[in-house]
Amino acid sequence: MAKHGTAHFIAQRITALALVPLAIWFVFALLSHGGDTRADLMEWIAGHPWSVAIPLAMLVLVGFYHMRIGLEVIIDDYIHKPDLRGMLHFLNTFVALVAGAIALWSIIAITLIA
Amino acid sequence: MVELTLPRNSKITAKGKSYKGEKSPSSDKAPDMRTFKIYRSDPDSGENPRVDSYEIDVSDVSMVLDALIRIKDTLDPTVTFRRSCREGVCGSCAMNINGANTLACTKGMDECGSGDVAIYPLPHQPVVKDLVTDLSKFYEQHAAIEPFLQSRDEPEQEHIQSHEQREKLDGLYECILCACCSTSCPSYWWNGDKDDGNEYLGPAALLQAYRWLQDSRDDEKSRRLDYLDDNFRLYRCHTIFNCTSVCPKGLNPAEAIAGIKRMMVERAK
Structure with a gap:
């Protein structure tokens, strides 16, 4: 985890920049669907693959990746026992991968299968 | 996990001593008595650190380093600190004065406010003695x-720089x-x-x-x-x-x- 800090530094900034428009879009999109039922929302995603499902998938991918590398910095900063640090790095990657995969699969399932 | 606890014997638990100085004989101004609270530690003794109080006349003292030297000269010769150039060039007298790291020799008494002056060693370094840390x-x-x-160049004379x-x-x-x-x-x-x-x-x-x-x-x-x-x-x-x-x-x-x-x-x- 210690080497090649620059790639990490650049990735963190690029994902942060990408999240600005994605997060703003997401908040406004959710606000405009305030009273929707579950079925309405599924229809909203499935019915607009280019303008909803793809931005949503990007938000999920970029968001979980950004979360993982951000938490990595915090673990490196504050955890002093090398074994525990290694374990938390693994757990961090694992949680981000699993949560990201579930979210991405849900979007694919709603858009293409449901 | 996060190391929030202090190392053994590093908490300030020992009772500090108080020293009271007299009016400076070299000053022709009215005495201006100020208290310096100085961190004292001698790890070799096995005792916990303490904070000693020194009250001295600062009416003819311009810099904190001068005050420290006066304390060492007139009240307690065991107060230990590094100093050398007394003009901000050598970096020896770096310490934490009133909560901020600085050089005692360039920190004016007029920058220390009107209350007591707290002097501690540079934070988070092993203390050798009192204000001297292991760097x-x-x-x-x-x-x-x-x-x-x-440089891979080997010029005949000097390396030229614009x-x-x-x-x-x-x-x-x-x-x-x-x-x-x-x-x-x-x-x-x-x-x-x-x-x-x-x-x-x-x-x-x-x-x-x-x-x-x-x-x-x-x-x-x-x-x-x-x-x-x-x-x-x-x-x-x-x-x-x-x-x-x-x-x-x-x-x-x-x-x-x-x-x-x-x-x-x-x-x-």
Whole structure:
């Protein structure tokens, strides 16, 4: 985890920049669907693959990746026992991968299968 | 986990002593009695540190270092601190005065407010005695960035540098290695000496690394950047800016670190 800090530094900034428009879009999109039922929302995603499902998938991918590398910095900063640090790095990657995969699969399932 | 507990025998639990001085015989002004609360520690004795109070007349004292010397001369010769040039050039008398790291010799009594003056050693360094800290790690980190010219040119006479090239070193070469910046940095407290060679070099060493990266005569930029391209050595800087706000020479280590990061990103393009 210690080497090649620059790639990490650049990735963190690029994902942060990408999240600005994605997060703003997401908040406004959710606000405009305030009273929707579950079925309405599924229809909203499935019915607009280019303008909803793809931005949503990007938000999920970029968001979980950004979360993982951000938490990595915090673990490196504050955890002093090398074994525990290694374990938390693994757990961090694992949680981000699993949560990201579930979210991405849900979007694919709603858009293409449901 | 996070190390929040202090090392053994490092808490200030011992009862401090009080000393009261008299009016300064060399002063022709009205006496101005001020209390200095000074951290006292002697790790060899096995006792916990204490804070002693010294009340002295500062009517004819201009700098905090002068006050410390007066305390040592007139009240308690066992108070231990480093000092040498008494004019902000050597960096020996770096300590924490009223909560901020600075040089005792350039800190004026008029900058200390009107209350008691609290004097502690540089934070988060092993204390040798009283205000003297062990800076071995700090010097090791300075050595690690290879603070010397590495040029493949062998000119007949001197290495030629234009005025513009020379100006790039202004604000970088003036560092006196007093350690005020590095020991004021929380990230350096936690990561300055971590484990398995994972260590943040700290603002002082990085300022010097940047000084050599900016030197037009140096040919080892790429190798210098390779050494710094590490999550711990360079990227533990989280732009806290304590380094810049305490530097007694008015330098800007935070900007130098940002400069190194910029060079890294440009190189990665």
